[in-house]
Amino acid sequence: MALKDTEKRELIVRRAARELRDGFYVNLGIGMPTLVANYVPAGMEVILQSENGMLGIGPFPMAGTEDADLINAGKETVTELPGTSFFSSADSFAMIRGGHIDLSILGAMEVDQEGNLANWMVPGKVVKGMGGAMDLVASARRVIVTMEHTTKTGESKLLKKCTLPITGLKVVDTVITELGFFRFKTEGLVLEELAPGVTLEQVRQFTAADLKIAQGVKTWQN
Amino acid sequence: MNKVVGSSAEAVADIADGSTVMLGGFGLCGIPENLIGALVARGVKGLHTISNNMGVDGFGMGLMLEASMIASHVGSYVGENKLLEQLVIGGKLQVTLIPQGTLAERIRAGGAGIPAFYTPAGFGTVVAEGKETREFDAQNYVMERWLKADFALVKAWKGDRHGNLIYRKTARNFNPMMATAARITIAEVEELVEPGQLAPDSIMTPGVFVKRIVKGEKYARRIERRTVSRI
Numbered sequence: 001m002a003l004k005d006t007e008k009r010e011l012i013v014r015r016a017a018r019e020l021r022d023g024f025y026v027n028l029g030i031g032m033p034t035l036v037a038n039y040v041p042a043g044m045e046v047i048l049q050s051e052n053g054m055l056g057i058g059p060f061p062m063a064g065t066e067d068a069d070l071i072n073a074g075k076e077t078v079t080e081l082p083g084t085s086f087f088s089s090a091d092s093f094a095m096i097r098g099g100h101i102d103l104s105i106l107g108a109m110e111v112d113q114e115g116n117l118a119n120w121m122v123p124g125k126v127v128k129g130m131g132g133a134m135d136l137v138a139s140a141r142r143v144i145v146t147m148e149h150t151t152k153t154g155e156s157k158l159l160k161k162c163t164l165p166i167t168g169l170k171v172v173d174t175v176i177t178e179l180g181f182f183r184f185k186t187e188g189l190v191l192e193e194l195a196p197g198v199t200l201e202q203v204r205q206f207t208a209a210d211l212k213i214a215q216g217v218k219t220w221q222n
Numbered sequence: 223m224n225k226v227v228g229s230s231a232e233a234v235a236d237i238a239d240g241s242t243v244m245l246g247g248f249g250l251c252g253i254p255e256n257l258i259g260a261l262v263a264r265g266v267k268g269l270h271t272i273s274n275n276m277g278v279d280g281f282g283m284g285l286m287l288e289a290s291m292i293a294s295h296v297g298s299y300v301g302e303n304k305l306l307e308q309l310v311i312g313g314k315l316q317v318t319l320i321p322q323g324t325l326a327e328r329i330r331a332g333g334a335g336i337p338a339f340y341t342p343a344g345f346g347t348v349v350a351e352g353k354e355t356r357e358f359d360a361q362n363y364v365m366e367r368w369l370k371a372d373f374a375l376v377k378a379w380k381g382d383r384h385g386n387l388i389y390r391k392t393a394r395n396f397n398p399m400m401a402t403a404a405r406i407t408i409a410e411v412e413e414l415v416e417p418g419q420l421a422p423d424s425i426m427t428p429g430v431f432v433k434r435i436v437k438g439e440k441y442a443r444r445i446e447r448r449t450v451s452r453i
Binding site: 050051052053054059060061062063066067068069070071072073074075076077078080086087088089090092093094096097116126127128129130131132133134135138139165166167168169 | 248249250251252274297298299300301302307310311319320321322323324325326327329341342343344345346347348349362379390391392393394395396397398426443444445446447448449450451
């Protein structure tokens with residue numbers, strides 16, 4: 001389990017990419033979720049939404065062709081693709097709030113066993129704001145959290161109850177970490193798959209939340 | 223019908239101390255940089271600003287912060303500005319953070335004459351504290367009020383003397399709603415064209431919403447995060 005941070009991220013992101021489906025409209029959060037775009041399966045068309053007002057985000061531009069009027073929600077320069085559209089922030093959040101975005105993938109500081117998410121206020125730091133996170137998690141058709149399983153000091157980020165101010169109440173559908181693939185079901189938080197090389201005991205050891213284990217839980221192959 | 227004013231300075235000349243001002247833009251993209259410059263030059267104080275972000279140190283609304291012009295601010299994310307942190311900690315600036323979609327819709331509602339609406343965003347969080355909540359079809363919602371302003375400063379790509387506006391790419395963002403939600407909307411444009419040169423089907427903000435239009439004197443077109451492909 002001595003994975004480097006970059007290896008952990010790649011493992012998580014590749015598994016998350018397998019939840020994409022052809023024709024999906026997807027919003028990717030800043031940071032690790034953005035990397036999911038690099039692993040869209042061949043032959044699949046996925047349209048990325050950026051909440052600042054763009055559908056159809058292309059790759060970063062070639063040096064020298066950056067356009068100050070063409071950025072993603074992380075304020076990074078991006079490009080258009082054939083079929084790209086631009087719209088206002090009101091239209092952007094209408095498509096989010098209206099349930100037209102199939103999938104929202106975002107990071108988290110804490111997720112608890114009720115499916116509550118905390119990802120906008122860092123303890124001891126000046127509050128920077130929630131941006132579009134509260135709107136996205138309240139209304140996307142499915143919310144996937146990609147995060148490292150533990151904090152830098154080794155504490156579980158999957159908790160019985162969130163300790164930080166929450167971003168959304170009972171909004172998370174799936175959590176993917178370097179240890180496993182978890183889903184919120186009526187019976188509670190269920191471990192559905194183990195990450196490669198990880199044992200059930202390891203997941204239990206590093207998880208503070210009450211955990212159900214799916215019958216015949218298997219290891220995912222990336 | 224001629225809403226054209228000669229300079230950014232002239233366009234903002236009547237913005238008084240203590241006014242409520244909306245400013246378009248997302249990050250540094252699509253911000254009214256010339257109108258901000260003119261406001262800073264005038265040294266207006268005690269403004270109540272509404273804008274998604276607050277610029278960066280040394281550019282955009284960051285210049286207004288440095289000139290101590292802002293008393294309070296409503297936005298969704300202010301993480302790019304170090305001076306702002308100091309002002310908030312020192313109690314010199316009151317910042318209200320709300321979900322970005324709620325911000326966009328409150329402004330849209332303000333312009334459309336809708337005093338309140340319900341949204342699921344923020345239900346069960348600090349954002350909903352003190353607000354009316356209500357259940358519709360087994361889902362919980364928070365009531366949010368409209369937002370209006372004395373002035374809206376917006377940035378468009380092209381405009382004509384009627385005030386018709388066209389925005390470019392993601393520089394549209396909050397500008398179209400803000401243009402509708404203020405008593406006096408001032409638009410700065412990169413290109414001022416003759417009526418008829420903008421195809422009627424392509425106009426994004428109809429001129430009725432705009433009181434003044436000015437050709438921006440100079441555009442830095444600053445990029446906040448320059449990211450490029452290597453291959």
